[in-house]
Amino acid sequence: MTASLTHLQRLEAESIHILREVVAETEKPVMLYSIGKDSAVMLHLARKAFYPSPPPFPLLHVDTTWKFRAMYELRDRAAREAGMELLVYQNPEAKERGINPFDHGSLHTDMWKTEGLKQALDLYGFDAAFGGARRDEEKSRAKERIFSFRSANHRWDPKNQRPELWRLYNAKKAKGESIRVFPISNWTELDIWQYIHLENIEIVPLYFAAPRPTVERDGLILMVDDDRFRLKPGEVPVERSVRFRTLGCYPLTGAVESEATTLPQVIQEMLLTTTSERQGRAIDHDQAASMEKKKQEGYF
């Protein structure tokens, strides 16, 4: 008998199984695509799950207009290569009011991401949305189901989620209700990196170290990605060799100083590092258990 399946092979098989169940049991699924490394893995798994067919659902990017330029470049190419339709949604109200991360703090995330996502799902009538969240990211996510039910107004009720036994997922729902499905729930950050390495999956170059124009603010190293970045009096962008461990809106995403220019080097740094992944994201620092509140409001 040959060797046991490896942990990555088992995780891959489980994710593919989940993707197929949703396609078989829901009417109009969509994959939320955020262009980060987790999205890259999820998209890759979708291509595997339905091969030789292209994945039978579109990709949806809920855009804030404040992502890194390099992310927009990869987004369009990745969708094309997968043979999938790409839907880009920007909350028109946020656009009109000029909501931005400099002036509006957490309202920026609320309007562009949380509200934008709800609007997009309603607009297209999607009844299932794949997301790339993982249980190891944050304490409150450790109990998140793989199939997470949302009421018709997209609220998450932690007390009213369905038990998930064996490989059985209950996708039944009433009209107007929807499911968020997390096919890579059981992957850890290291699993994601190893899989990207093993499968040679293209990711945004920002994950690799390069000299980039940056400023240091409130303990975060921020990249000055375009001329919308508002420099404070006396602030001058400094070129630093940095990379990003997580990608979001560029004025909210902290970089780490690094010389890691290859994937093995990035993984090496990650394993030797002493701070957890989400520290680079401003959103988590607001208050204790803030992710949980955001989730109840409909943010992933």
Add this chain to the structure above:
Amino acid sequence: MANPSSYEADALIAEDIDAYLDRHQHKSLLRFITCGSVDDGKSTLIGRLLYDSKMIFEDQLAALEADSKRVGTQGQNIDFALLVDGLAAEREQGITIDVAYRFFATDRRKFIVADTPGHEQYTRNMVTGASTADLAVILVDARKGVLTQTRRHSYLCHLLGIRNIVLAVNKMDLVDYDQQVFDRIRLAYSGFAQSIGITNFTPIPISGFAGDNITAKSANTPWYRGEPLMEILETVPLDADADRAKPFRLPVQWVNRPNLDFRGFSGLIAGGTVKPGDAVRILPSGKTSTVARVVTFDGDLEEGVAGQSVTLTLADEVDCSRGDVIAAAGDPPQAADQFEATIVWMADEEMLPGRSYWLKLGTQTVTANVQQPKYQINVNTMEHTAAKTLELNAIGVANLSTDRPLVFEAYEASRDLGGFILIDKFTNATVAAGMIHFSLRRAQNVHWQATDITREARAAAMRQKPAVLWFTGLSGAGKSTIANLVEKKLARMNRHTFLLDGDNVRHGLNRDLGFTDADRVENIRRVGEVAKLMTDAGLIVVTAFISPFRAEREMVRQMLPEGEFIEVFVDTPLAEAEKRDVKGLYAKARSGQLKNFTGIDSPYEPPEDAEIRIDTTRLSPDEAADRIVDYLLDR
């Protein structure tokens, strides 16, 4: 603490990352569950495993140290339990309320730990966590020994088919690492384990708090000859490997048809292995074919094995769709429509024997009825007690029947083809988990007898289209009055009809039934079956029953061909029905002489999409009857 061999990876990360990655690509995966309450030190143990396998980052550690001082229960020491608690509400209450999954890894394996809490929701959560586990760590406090909850945890793990049980006698530091304490607990547990069918378990003395026998053998327990906990976790045989030795089974999830030249059947291999050229049988049809290709994105496989997600193509054009099972031709699973199963009830609303639920097993979803339980199992004493129903967290054994044959195996033989969930058809909630024991002989031996005169032929002879006019509404709404008029009008038109009346049926066929929810469900099920037989005979059936629950009306609708079930909602407000009170029943119910009376102390669920709604405050019975007859004849 000593640094055991599996923790020397750090040097390799720094020196040769490629070698490190290569090693870690070949790790296997073990899923396990930890059972015990907060007091047993379960969270502390899991926190310790994460800490010792370096899964905790500096910022988390800083937060942990601060939290430990603020709300911890270990004085100035680190309270590992704080690492693994979750939702904000529980953090404050100091309890966990659900199943949480944790991750850690060593050089040899990645681990997924299901962490379940220890209070009243325990059965539901533990069964969920145990369903995917290969191994269970049962925690016992060395100072307390084997408790009722130890027995409950062990029983549930055994019930869910976990073959590897580790009895972790924790807090050995608090009993001075006394071997006698350990041996006493080990012996007590052994007696109990055998009595419930656990043939093998691994006892181990540990301290999650002090770290004894977690990653390395502890100098504090020189008398312990076994392995440390981590060593056991790293070497225990995996269920996934054992599944390979079983006969081939692939529950079909999805049919892959990118173009006319390719037709593939996608699914996760539940058991065995498959190669091109293998003879397979498709269940439940029984058709046979040969495997042509085992397709994946990374190229065709020479062999697919249990646990892999693949797409098969077959040599012949055979019917096969989602829900079918492709199996080894020489050793296929059975199909049946009646089973005995253990059922774990997981919903606040109790089980209603006779009600229709969705049953999902593998990729099959069918309608199922559960009969009254044969007995309920007390998870604390293992006693069997009589039960009419099952409430939240109750476990019972019952027969169930499905509306079409289900391809299955005994749960013992296959978790994938023997484990199922029940889903409430209206709330869509997952209300129960079940494990099939065996199919009932009568299901195998009672076959449908094909008759030469078909229902279509019988209907044609009567020159009519059969139908069921299903009247529903409160007692005294006017159902029987209008139904009687409808039948008279149809008779005048030479239609062949039959009126089934609620009161009349209760004098005969259903004379054994009362008015509890469970009996009301069974009442309607029987009436539905009778109505169905009559439509098979070609008749137009008129029924007049309160039939208060949507689920049962829907069940009857499902029994009949599309369009033959016509729901007539006789809509009379409660106040109006009570005012009329033709039979004097409302007065009796109000005075407490009559229990379970619909509208008073038993619910009525009005139809949401009835074909016909009759507002008796606006229409006379005769006008109402005309409308119904018009609807029927216009079909």
